[in-house]
Amino acid sequence: MTARGVLGDERGQSLVFVVLAVGTLVAVLGLVVSVGDWMRTRQRAQSVADAAALAGAQELPDQSAAASEAASSAVQNNWLGSPLQSGFPDQSTIQVDASQDVSGLFAPIVGVFNLTIEAHARASVGAPATVTNVAPVGLKCNASCTEWNGTDSFTFNRNTPGSNTLAPLQLPGVRNRNDFTTFVQCDVQNPSQGTCNQADATAPLSYAPLVLGRGNAQAGRLRSALQAAEGPVHLIPVFASYSSSNGYDVVGWAVGTFSVEQGGGQNVTLDVTFQRMIVDGTSLVSGNGPKPSDFGVRAIALTG
Numbered sequence: 001m002t003a004r005g006v007l008g009d010e011r012g013q014s015l016v017f018v019v020l021a022v023g024t025l026v027a028v029l030g031l032v033v034s035v036g037d038w039m040r041t042r043q044r045a046q047s048v049a050d051a052a053a054l055a056g057a058q059e060l061p062d063q064s065a066a067a068s069e070a071a072s073s074a075v076q077n078n079w080l081g082s083p084l085q086s087g088f089p090d091q092s093t094i095q096v097d098a099s100q101d102v103s104g105l106f107a108p109i110v111g112v113f114n115l116t117i118e119a120h121a122r123a124s125v126g127a128p129a130t131v132t133n134v135a136p137v138g139l140k141c142n143a144s145c146t147e148w149n150g151t152d153s154f155t156f157n158r159n160t161p162g163s164n165t166l167a168p169l170q171l172p173g174v175r176n177r178n179d180f181t182t183f184v185q186c187d188v189q190n191p192s193q194g195t196c197n198q199a200d201a202t203a204p205l206s207y208a209p210l211v212l213g214r215g216n217a218q219a220g221r222l223r224s225a226l227q228a229a230e231g232p233v234h235l236i237p238v239f240a241s242y243s244s245s246n247g248y249d250v251v252g253w254a255v256g257t258f259s260v261e262q263g264g265g266q267n268v269t270l271d272v273t274f275q276r277m278i279v280d281g282t283s284l285v286s287g288n289g290p291k292p293s294d295f296g297v298r299a300i301a302l303t304g
Contacts, residue, residue, distance in 0.1 A: 041102050045119035048079045049098040050302055052086075053123035057300045058278065060125050061091040070096050081117075093124045093303065122304035127252050127294040128283035129203060133196040135184045135234040136174045136210065137226070138248050139272065140165040145240055147296045148254060148274040153261070156268040158218040161209060162242050166270050168210040168222055169237055169248055173199030177212040181225045187232030188255065188277070201237065201250075203292040208247040219266045226270055227260045233275060234258065238295050252293035 056070035067086040074084045081100030088094055098119045139154050154166035161167065168180055174197060186196035212221040235255050239248040255277045261269040276296040284299045285291045 041100060041117045042119065045081060045098040045100055045117055046121070048074055048077050048081075049084070049096045049119045049121035050123075051077055052084055052098075053094055053096040053121040053302065054300055056086060056094040056096065057092075057123040057125040060088075060094060063088050063094075066094050070094065074098075089122070092126055093122055095120065095122045095304070120304070121302060123300060124284060124303045125298050125300045126284050127292040128279050128297060128299035129285045129292055130200045130283045131235060131253055131279055131297075132198055132200055133186050133188050133191040133235055134171060134201045134253070135186055135229070135236055136169050136171045136180050136197070137184055137222075137270075138167045138169045138207075138237040138239045138250060139254060140167075141238050141240055141251065141293070141295070145238075145251065145293050147294060148256075148272075151271055151273045154270050154272060156219065156222060156270075158216070158266050161244075164242070166268065167239070167242070167248055168212055169239075169250070170208045170210040171197065171199070171201045171237070173197045174210060177210070177221055180210055180212060181221075181228070184225050184234070185229045185232065186234065188235040189233045203237070203250045203252050204290050206246040206249050207237070207239075216266050219268050220264075223260060223263075223268045226258055226268070230258050230260065232257070233277075235277075235279075235297065236272070238293070240293075252295045253297040254295040255297050 052070040052073040055073035056066035059065035059069045066088070070084055070086050079098070081098060085097040086094060087097070100117050102115060102117055156164050156166040174180055174183060179197075182195055183197040186192075188196075212218050212225075233255060234257070235253055237248075237250045238252045238254050240251045241249045243249075254272075254274055256272045256274040259271040259273070261271060263269060274296060276298070279297060279299050282299075282301065284301050284303075
């Protein structure tokens with residue numbers, strides 16, 4: 001073949017283009033697979049961070065316990081990345097940071113497509129503002145209005161509403177003594193539409209007293225309703241004060257079981273054994289608005 005023939009032969013060029021096209025296709029395929037893997041890892045890291053933050057928030061304000069609970073949650077969720085890092089922007093908030101090194105499809109060959117996937121989650125805990133399934137009977141908090149522990153006694157006398165530490169309340173959805181008798185039986189751990197009030201109750205807010213009957217019938221009906229409510233766990237309004245114009249100033253929520261002391265006449269004495277409970281986090285107050293007091297009922301929510 002002449003020199004001119006050799007220079008004009010284009011058969012080898014097709015092979016070059018094929019090799020380049022195949023290489024580009026494989027690289028694009030590898031990138032697509034790698035990006036998909038990164039996205040799945042990112043979603044997994046976010047899920048683990050969210051779960052750990054929610055678990056840790058239950059232990060606040062004890063930061064060491066919160067961090068330990070967050071780490072335990074990561075183990076339970078089979079997290080294989082770097083150890084979770086916990087931070088505390090304030091006493092009621094935990095931030096959890098998750099990270100994991102990942103590689104691309106061709107990393108062992110060419111050492112590219114390597115990066116660190118990161119996820120961050122914040123969870124806050126606080127007293128809820130709005131709740132449902134509330135028993136329409138209020139308890140007066142002590143002088144400092146702090147969380148109760150153990151068992152305490154509360155009393156009602158129809159003639160002295162200003163000094164009562166126990167009072168039937170006209171919450172939203174509670175119109176009369178029949179509603180009271182039904183809704184005071186609500187078991188907040190196993191709520192049902194038949195016995196639980198689905199209307200929202202909000203704190204801090206004032207509610208009027210609910211009249212259950214005339215004369216001693218008021219105390220008698222209250223006593224009977226509370227006796228029928230013994231056993232289940234109840235979500236209970238807590239009030240700080242009473243006035244004839246505004247009624248009972250509800251400032252938060254407690255949870256516990258009832259035991260009615262024997263007696264009669266116009267007085268009612270109720271023993272309440274208090275517990276702690278976590279409720280729906282959507283009722284957390286945001287911003288600088290009025291916040292309810294903490295009596296052992298708390299809401300937890302992801303806030304970042």
